[in-house]
Structure formats: C-alpha cells, structure tokens
Amino acid sequence: MSAQVMTHQMPGPGRLRKMMTNQRFYRAITGILVFIILWEVGARSEQWAGFAFPWIGLVPPPTAVLGAWSTVFVESSYWMSWLQSFGRVLAGFTAAVLLGVPLGLAMAVSRTFNGLAFPTFEVLRPIPPLAWVPAAIIFWPTQEMAIAFVTFLGAFYTIVINVVGGAKSIDIRYFQAAQSMGSNGADIFRRIILPGVMPSIFLGAAVGMGITWEVVVAAEMISGGGSQIGGTAGGGLGFFIWNSYLGGSYELIVVGMISIGIAGYLCSSTIRKTGTWATPWKRLR
Amino acid sequence: MSAVMNRNTQPSKYGATRGAIQIKNVDKIYDPEGAAVKAVDNCTLDIPAGEICMVVGPSGCGKTTLLNAIAGFHSITSGEITLDGELLCGPGKPQAEPGSDRVVVFQNGALFPWKTNLENVAFGPIVQGKMSKKEAYEKARSLMADAGLGRSERNYPGEISSGVRRRVEIVRALMNDPAVLLLDEPYRALDSLTKSVMHESLLETYYKNKVTIFFITHDLEEAIFLGHRVVIMTSRPCRPKKILEVDIPHPRDYNALTSTRFRELMDETMDAVHEEAVKAFEAGEKEG
Ligand SMILES: Nc1ncnc2c1ncn2[C@@H]1O[C@H](COP(=O)(O)OP(=O)(O)OP(=O)(O)O)[C@@H](O)[C@H]1O
Numbered sequence: 001m002s003a004q005v006m007t008h009q010m011p012g013p014g015r016l017r018k019m020m021t022n023q024r025f026y027r028a029i030t031g032i033l034v035f036i037i038l039w040e041v042g043a044r045s046e047q048w049a050g051f052a053f054p055w056i057g058l059v060p061p062p063t064a065v066l067g068a069w070s071t072v073f074v075e076s077s078y079w080m081s082w083l084q085s086f087g088r089v090l091a092g093f094t095a096a097v098l099l100g101v102p103l104g105l106a107m108a109v110s111r112t113f114n115g116l117a118f119p120t121f122e123v124l125r126p127i128p129p130l131a132w133v134p135a136a137i138i139f140w141p142t143q144e145m146a147i148a149f150v151t152f153l154g155a156f157y158t159i160v161i162n163v164v165g166g167a168k169s170i171d172i173r174y175f176q177a178a179q180s181m182g183s184n185g186a187d188i189f190r191r192i193i194l195p196g197v198m199p200s201i202f203l204g205a206a207v208g209m210g211i212t213w214e215v216v217v218a219a220e221m222i223s224g225g226g227s228q229i230g231g232t233a234g235g236g237l238g239f240f241i242w243n244s245y246l247g248g249s250y251e252l253i254v255v256g257m258i259s260i261g262i263a264g265y266l267c268s269s270t271i272r273k274t275g276t277w278a279t280p281w282k283r284l285r
Numbered sequence: 286m287s288a289v290m291n292r293n294t295q296p297s298k299y300g301a302t303r304g305a306i307q308i309k310n311v312d313k314i315y316d317p318e319g320a321a322v323k324a325v326d327n328c329t330l331d332i333p334a335g336e337i338c339m340v341v342g343p344s345g346c347g348k349t350t351l352l353n354a355i356a357g358f359h360s361i362t363s364g365e366i367t368l369d370g371e372l373l374c375g376p377g378k379p380q381a382e383p384g385s386d387r388v389v390v391f392q393n394g395a396l397f398p399w400k401t402n403l404e405n406v407a408f409g410p411i412v413q414g415k416m417s418k419k420e421a422y423e424k425a426r427s428l429m430a431d432a433g434l435g436r437s438e439r440n441y442p443g444e445i446s447s448g449v450r451r452r453v454e455i456v457r458a459l460m461n462d463p464a465v466l467l468l469d470e471p472y473r474a475l476d477s478l479t480k481s482v483m484h485e486s487l488l489e490t491y492y493k494n495k496v497t498i499f500f501i502t503h504d505l506e507e508a509i510f511l512g513h514r515v516v517i518m519t520s521r522p523c524r525p526k527k528i529l530e531v532d533i534p535h536p537r538d539y540n541a542l543t544s545t546r547f548r549e550l551m552d553e554t555m556d557a558v559h560e561e562a563v564k565a566f567e568a569g570e571k572e573g
Pocket residue numbers: 315316322323324342343344345346347348349350351521
C-alpha cells in the first residue's frame with residue numbers, strides 16, 4: 001500500500017522547464033528539422049544536381065513556401081478563408097454534437113428507440129459524407145447550408161456510434177451498485193450513464209472533428225468559389241488550395257495544406273484539452 | 286413495512302435487531318426455455334440478524350446467483366427469500382427490488398471511477414434524498430476518518446491501491462445504514478498481507494455496527510477467521526451441504542489463526558469443500 005495517495009499532476013511553470021529538458025522534445029525538434037532540410041534539398045535538386053528528383057523535385061521548397069506565406073499572411077482574403085472554413089466546421093460539428101449525443105444516449109437507453117432508429121442509422125452510415133454533396137446542394141436552399149450539412153454528417157455518425165458504444169461498455173456493476181444504493185432511473189442516467197459515456201463522447205468528438213476537416217476541405221473544393229451558384233458562399237481553405245492550383249501557384253497550395261494542418265490540430269487539441277478537463281478521473285492513470 | 290420491522294425488536298443472539306435473512310426452498314434455473322441451467326436447487330438457509338455468514342463452494346456452483354437473488358439483480362424460479370419477515374422475492378414476485386437495506390460489495394469493486402472517494406461514499410444518502418449534500422459529505426467524511434481513509438477523500442478510486450479501494454467501498458456500503466452487507470469475494474484479488482489488514486478492518490467495523498454479513502469467498506481461512514458460521518455449498522446446483530459453527534469467540538484477532546481449534550475447523554471444511562470440488566470437476570469433465 002505504498003502508493004496510497006498519488007499527487008495530481010498540475011500544469012504549471014514547471015512544465016515548460018520539464019519540456020525543455022525532455023529528450024523526447026529534442027527528438028521531435030530534430031525530426032522536424034531533418035524533414036524540412038531534406039525537403040529543401042530535395043525540392044532544389046534541379047539547381048544543384050542538374051535534374052529534378054522524382055516527386056520531391058516538383059514540390060516547392062520550404063523557403064519558397066515561407067515566402068509565399070508571408071505575402072498572403074497580410075492579406076485579408078487568406079484570413080477570410082480560415083474564417084469561412086472554421087465557421088463551417090464549427091457549425092457542422094456543433095450540430096453533430098447537439099444532435100448526435102442525445103440521439104446516441106437515446107439509442108443506448110431505450111431498447112425500443114434503438115430498435116426503431118438503429119437499422120435506418122446503419123443503412124445511412126456507410127454512405128460517405130462526400131457522396132451527399134450533390135444531393136445536399138439540391139435540397140438545401142443555399143450552398144453554405146449544403147456544405148455545413150455535409151460537414152455535419154462527417155462528425156455525426158462517429159459521435160453517435162461512440163456514444164452508443166460507450167454507454168454499452170459501462171460495467172453492469174456500476175448500475176447494480178447504484179441500484180443497490182437506492183438510485184432511480186433518473187439518478188442512474190445522470191450519475192452513471194452520463195459520466196460513464198463522457199470519455200466516449202470526447203473520443204467521438206475528436207475523431208469526428210478530424211473527419212469534419214477532411215469533409216469541409218473536399219466540399220469547398222467541389223463547390224468552388226460560389227460565384228456560379230449562390231453569391232457569397234464558397235471560399236474557405238479548401239477553395240484557397242483549389243484556387244491556387246488553378247492559378248498555378250504551387251507555393252500557395254502548400255501554404256493552404258499547412259494551414260489546414262494547423263487548423264485541424266488546433267481544433268483537435270482544443271477537444272482533447274476540454275476532454276481532459278471534463279473527465280478529471282481519466283487524467284490519473 | 287415498519288409494522289413488520291417493529292415486531293422483531295428483540296435483539297438476535299448476535300445483538301442485532303434487523304437483517305435476518307430467510308431463504309426457503311429457493312430454486313434458480315437460468316434460461317428455462319433453452320439451456321435450462323439449474324444454478325440453485327431447493328436451497329434453504331436461515332441467517333439470524335447480525336450474523337457473519339460465510340459461503341464457500343466450488344467455482345460456478347451458484348453462490349453469486351444466490352447473492353444476486355437477495356440483492357434483487359436477478360429473479361428466482363421458485364421458493365422465497367425474506368428479510369426481517371418481509372418478502373423480498375417469492376411466489377408472485379420473482380425478483381426482489383434492489384434497495385439500500387442490502388448493499389452489495391463486488392469482487393472487483395464497483396466504486397464509480399468518475400467520483401472522488403468522498404463523493405462515492407456520500408452517494409447513497411444523496412440519491413435516496415435522505416440527506417442534503419452537505420450532511421452526506423459530513424457523514425461520509427467522518428466515516429472515512431473513522432476507517433482511517435481520511436487521506437484518500439479527494440482522490441479518485443483510480444488513484445488509490447486496491448486494498449484501500451475495497452475499504453472505501455465497504456464504508457460506502459455502510460453509509461446507507463444497511464441491514465445486510467452482501468459481499469461477493471471482495472478480497473479475492475488482494476495479496477495475503479493486504480487481506481489480513483482488510484479482515485481486521487472489517488471485523489472492527491462489524492463490532493461497531495452489527496450488520497448481517499453474507500460473504501462469499503473461496504478462501505477457507507478467511508471464511509473461518511471471519512465467520513460465525515461457514516456454509517459449504519454443494520457443486521452446481523447449489524444448496525448448503527454442510528454448515529459449520531465456528532466456535533471461536535468474537536472478537537477475534539490474528540492469534541486465532543494459530544489455535545488448534547482453528548486448524549481442526551480448517552481440516553473439517555477442507556474435506557467437505559474438496560469433496561464438492563472433485564464432484565464439480567468431474568461434472569465439468571462430463572459436460573466438456
Ligand atoms: N445469466 C446467466 N445465464 C445463464 N447461466 C448463468 C448466468 N449466470 C450464471 N450462470 C450459470 O450458473 C452457474 C452458477 O453461476 P454463479 O456465478 O452463481 O456461480 P458462483 O458460485 O458464484 O461461481 P464463482 O465461484 O466462480 O464465482 C454457472 O454454471 C453459470 O455458468
């Protein structure tokens with residue numbers, strides 16, 4: 001019984017120092033630097049080797065990407081793309097959470113509802129969100145709504161499946177213990193099922209968020225600038241990439257790709273942080 | 286309800302006024318239309334209020350089934366079970382209502398991982414609406430302090446050792462002021478040193494608060510050391526094969542383990558249990 005009480009690990013000023021002395025931190029930095037150097041050298045192969053290396057020789061070198069980035073960095077249209085993509089992701093994702101979590105819980109709690117809803121759900125689920133794009137454009141009044149809908153689908157299924165699975169995997173002993181201490185149905189829902197599925201909700205949300213970004217980018221590329229259909233719709237980081245491709249600016253394509261990488265990372269790390277905050281008991285193991 | 290309870294205010298021979306369990310001719314058949322596994326067969330057992338009743342028997346014989354029937358997690362097929370003269374389950378009522386008068390402590394523990402130990406202990410009275418949150422936490426704090434668990438209050442169950450977890454769980458059960466504690470191999474996963482600490486702490490708790498204890502175990506030494514009686518079950522379907530009175534006076538401490546009487550009782554139990562274990566093994570061979 002030596003390890004009776006462990007101390008909570010608190011984030012604080014000590015964490016930065018720990019990171020700076022951490023071997024893994026330096027390994028990661030070294031890895032990234034080596035990657036960038038290889039990329040730079042490979043991308044400039046035509047200049048120093050006389051011929052372009054296959055594949056990498058056609059990619060713009062990081063220095064050129066950085067240069068292109070610095071020019072768009074001060075342009076409002078670049079930031080507008082960020083804003084538009086973020087707006088769609090957040091709208092779709094929020095809707096997916098608001099609808100998916102209650103639906104998943106209802107399917108987990110009520111056998112009748114599960115019997116009614118699950119088959120339909122399972123038939124619709126394998127349809128990839130992008131397959132919905134044409135239909136969505138037809139039956140949603142604006143293109144913006146169509147994109148948000150497709151984005152929503154990306155996260156929705158994952159969230160529902162995770163909530164149902166999470167609720168099913170709650171140990172039956174917790175229910176029995178709660179019953180044996182006099183809990184009624186509402187207590188069990190609030191005090192056992194909700195906290196019990198909390199980790200799965202965040203897991204589903206994190207995975208769903210990843211899918212959301214994939215979907216939004218593709219949908220933006222497909223729907224184009226929006227000028228042909230509905231006025232202000234269109235744009236976004238996906239369209240930014242597509243537009244750079246059409247304009248022949250390979251540097252900006254890479255800028256768009258990296259931007260999406262950063263945006264996706266920001267979103268999923270926000271979810272992870274929220275998850276850690278909302279499930280403090282999971283922090284400790 | 287209270288009328289029945291009040292009738293029986295004479296303390297039992299263990300000095301308790303509630304928690305008498307009567308199991309009468311109980312049968313339990315799982316899946317009667319299909320595989321029809323008979324787990325309990327015509328089981329009759331009378332447990333006076335405040336007794337520590339230890340139940341041993343071969344693996345898979347039906348001990349947990351019996352406990353679940355008392356707890357109200359499963360139905361019985363026939364027979365009846367009463368608590369202090371009141372019907373828990375029986376004719377016309379196949380399954381007992383789970384309730385805080387019979388709190389279960391599970392083999393691998395069932396502290397809610399998402400609640401701190403203090404919140405776990407305070408759980409029962411809060412959901413029952415018996416106490417305000419503040420009162421419940423206050424009582425939980427004092428019970429935990431009494432049990433030497435004050436230091437673990439703010440920790441989550443995942444942060445403390447399994448021995449401490451088990452003690453917290455027993456305190457959580459006692460917080461409900463139950464008439465009966467139903468323990469299903471609560472100390473199985475513990476090492477023997479921790480186990481002996483658990484035993485002392487359980488007895489100490491029991492001496493302060495005479496609840497009936499229905500305690501399933503595979504550990505014969507544990508059974509004899511703790512129990513007033515040891516019920517040795519037959520191989521499946523289970524029913525008491527032999528009931529051993531442990532005539533070593535309570536309060537007991539670890540010196541009891543080395544007494545000659547203890548060894549004699551061990552031998553006696555071992556023989557009976559071994560016989561059933563062999564039967565269970567042979568039955569398993571046939572089925573396999
Ligand atoms: N829900 C169930 N459905 C069908 N059969 C079951 C069910 N639960 C238990 N059984 C069977 O009933 C028998 C008794 O099981 P039980 O869990 O009561 O035994 P046990 O004495 O507690 O065993 P152990 O010592 O291993 O815990 C076993 O053969 C088991 O396979």
